Structure formats: C-alpha cells, structure tokens
Amino acid sequence: MRILRKIPTLFTISSFVFIVPLGSVTADGTDNKNAGTAFNSLESIQINCIINDDGMESNLELTAKMINMINSSKPEERLSALSQLAGKIPIEPSSVQKILQIAIQDTDPNVRAQAVYALAQQKCADVPLILEQALQDSELSVRLMAVDSFGTDKFGISLLEQALNDEEQSVRELAAMKLEALSK
Amino acid sequence: MKFSRLKNTVITAISGLMICQTFAVFADNQSGSFTTGLAAGVDFYQVTCFDDGSGLPSYVEAQVKDMTANTSKVGILLYKGTACTTKQCAQASIDTTDNNTTYSPLTKVSQGAGVYNLFVLHTAAGTDSYDILVHCKTASDGHTGTSVSSKQQQ
Structure with missing residues (x-):
C-alpha cells in the first residue's frame, strides 16, 4: 500500500524531469528550425557537380x-561536413x-542552407539557377545563404536586386550590403 | 514483489534522467544560432562561476567555433566588472576560419567568482550557428563550478 502511494509521486517527479529538458530545448529557439519545412525550393533539384581536383x-x-x-x-x-566542403579539401571528386x-x-x-553555399563554392554546374530557386525557399537560412552566394555577374546582380524586396529584413540587409560593395 | 520491481525500475530511470539533467545544466559548451540573421543580432549568455568543491573560481576561459561557412564570422565578447586597471575586464575573440573544426583564440577574464557576461556577435547579416566552450577555473588552473544561462537570442 505504501508503494502504491509512492508511485504517483515518482511519476510526478519523472514528468518534471522530462518537462525541464523540453523547455530548455525550445528556449534557445534552435528546435523550431528543425520542425519541418513549409516549402523546400530545392527538393526536386538534381545536382551536377563533378569538381576539378x-x-x-x-x-x-x-x-x-x-x-x-x-x-x-x-x-x-x-552541417560540419558541408562547412568543410565549402573550403578546398582533398576529397574524391565523384563523392x-x-x-x-x-x-x-x-x-x-x-x-x-550550408549545402547551397558549398555548391556555389565548389562551382558546380547550374549554380545561378539553383541560387535563384533557393531565393524562393520559405526558410530564412536558405535564402540568406543564396544571397551570400550570388555572383557579381549580371544575373547575380539582378538576383541581389530581387532580394531587396524579400520579406525578411536580414535578407534585404545582406543584399543591400553586397550591392553597395559592388558599386564601389 | 511486483511493486518492488516496478519501484526499482522507476527509481533507476529517474536517477538516470537526473544525472543527464545535471550534465545538461552544467555542461561547459553552449550551442546556438542567430535566429534573425540580422548583422546587429546579439546573443547574450551569463556564465556563473562558483565553488563546486573543486576550489574558488579565479577566471573564465571562453572560445567560439563558427559552425557555418559563409561571409559572416562569429565572435564573442566576455566581460565582468569595472575594476579593469590591474586585471582585464573584457576580452573578445573571432573565429575567422569557419570551414574547419577549430575554435577561435582563447579569451580569459580574471574577475573571480560570480556572474560573467558573454555576448556572441557576427560580422554581417547571414545564417550562423556556433558552439562556445566556456570554463570557470581556479588560480591553479583547475576546473570549477560553471553554469551557463541564455538571456537573449537574436
């Protein structure tokens, strides 16, 4: 009988222990980013990236x-694998x-988002088209990385100008900064 | 007999979870990311140094790893107090190479026990994730009580 009385108490404690870590995960906002994607603009893209070693x-x-x-x-x-791939590393080109x-x-x-940047750094085929597609993504991080990766050619500049109308201030800010640097 | 076995199972499970929880609270690394992507975004943490039985805290060491390769680079600013004449109150460090697994140069502020402020900044608008290593240490360089809490995420 004493044990029966203790079980609800033990469950209350265990529930608290479960709730606290859940709260700490959402507190820093990182978990929300992994909650799923409303529109993955890159879902159907086929990469063509045989790099020159x-x-x-x-x-x-x-x-x-x-x-x-x-x-x-x-x-x-x-993420770590892709950030390393954005640099020059001795990896097998076909991989x-x-x-x-x-x-x-x-x-x-x-x-x-990091894949978009790595694609641009590795100078894969069709990068401008992939970046144009990435600029339509519903996720801020993907659009920011697309803007960061735009080239300085005519097409890149037209995409930067397009990004000036993005709904997010940070995307507009980055595009404006890049355009200003190009005008100097 | 059955209840006794159930009780032991529940107690073992709870003990395991409590141990995990303790490590989570006092872990000496803190991961985060800039949620707004704005260049002016600042993430703010407070690091509390206390004697956990290993000795009185003397200083804090911190460094940051920029986990996202892009134009923007992540840096930290560690500070405590205003008595800055004999010992530095603030130090900053930036991880200038973000496509590797190494951390930025070490920052060290020696202001004893108590609460240190740790700011994380980035150099331009962009997506940025980071990991911070932070340790409270004694005068003899031993590790002592360290607790990190997040105050602002931008």
Whole structure:
C-alpha cells in the first residue's frame, strides 16, 4: 500500500524531469528550425557537380569520413561536413556530387542552407539557377545563404536586386550590403 | 514483489534522467544560432562561476567555433566588472576560419567568482550557428563550478 502511494509521486517527479529538458530545448529557439519545412525550393533539384581536383590527391579516409558525417542523424555533424566542403579539401571528386545531392534535400534548413553555399563554392554546374530557386525557399537560412552566394555577374546582380524586396529584413540587409560593395 | 520491481525500475530511470539533467545544466559548451540573421543580432549568455568543491573560481576561459561557412564570422565578447586597471575586464575573440573544426583564440577574464557576461556577435547579416566552450577555473588552473544561462537570442 505504501508503494502504491509512492508511485504517483515518482511519476510526478519523472514528468518534471522530462518537462525541464523540453523547455530548455525550445528556449534557445534552435528546435523550431528543425520542425519541418513549409516549402523546400530545392527538393526536386538534381545536382551536377563533378569538381576539378586541380591535381590535388584525394584522401580516401577523409572522403569516407565526410560520407559518414553527411549520413549522420545529428544535424550538427551534417552541417560540419558541408562547412568543410565549402573550403578546398582533398576529397574524391565523384563523392562531392553524392554528398551535395543528399544535403540539398535535408529536412534541416540549416543543413540545406550550408549545402547551397558549398555548391556555389565548389562551382558546380547550374549554380545561378539553383541560387535563384533557393531565393524562393520559405526558410530564412536558405535564402540568406543564396544571397551570400550570388555572383557579381549580371544575373547575380539582378538576383541581389530581387532580394531587396524579400520579406525578411536580414535578407534585404545582406543584399543591400553586397550591392553597395559592388558599386564601389 | 511486483511493486518492488516496478519501484526499482522507476527509481533507476529517474536517477538516470537526473544525472543527464545535471550534465545538461552544467555542461561547459553552449550551442546556438542567430535566429534573425540580422548583422546587429546579439546573443547574450551569463556564465556563473562558483565553488563546486573543486576550489574558488579565479577566471573564465571562453572560445567560439563558427559552425557555418559563409561571409559572416562569429565572435564573442566576455566581460565582468569595472575594476579593469590591474586585471582585464573584457576580452573578445573571432573565429575567422569557419570551414574547419577549430575554435577561435582563447579569451580569459580574471574577475573571480560570480556572474560573467558573454555576448556572441557576427560580422554581417547571414545564417550562423556556433558552439562556445566556456570554463570557470581556479588560480591553479583547475576546473570549477560553471553554469551557463541564455538571456537573449537574436
């Protein structure tokens, strides 16, 4: 009987323990970003990205590590793989396409945003068209990364001008900053 | 007998969760991201240094890793107090290379126990995620009680 009386108390404590971590997850706002996507502008895009290795020898161990990271269940690991891919790393050229194709369809908008930037840095085919598509994404992070990646050619400038009308202040701010830098 | 087994299971589960919770609260790294993307966005944390039995706090060390490769770079500003003549009250550090896994140079502010303010900024509008390593330490460089709480997310 004493045990029966204790069980509800134990459940109350355990519920509290569950509620507190849930509260801390939403408190920093990061969980909301992973809640799903209203419109993934990049969902049906097929990447064509066979990079020029510039004579750099591929590191097979690093390539395998990057493939593992992009398939990780942790968004921060997928993000880390893509941020490294935005730089020059000795990865097997044929794996870049596989990694970016997976990343561009990721459910996490921050991962998709980083994929957009990596695509532009790796100078994959059809980058201007992909960036134009990314500018229509419902997620702020994807649109910001598209604006950050626009080139300085005529098409890039027309996309920057288009971004000046974005609903989010930060997108307009970044586009204006880039246009101002180009006018100097 | 059945209740006894149930009671033990529930207690074990709760103990496990409480241990996880303790690590979450006193973990010495703090991840975040700029939610508005605005260049003027500032994330603000408070770091409380206390003696957890390992010794009296003497200083705080902090560094940041910009986890998003883009034009904008993430930096931190750590500060406490206004008595800045003999010991620095504030130090800043920026992670200028954001496509690797290394952190920015270490910042160190020696203002004893209590609450330190830690601001996270970025250099331009953009998407930015970050991870901060922060430790309260004793005069003999041992790790001591560290607690981080978020006050503002932008």
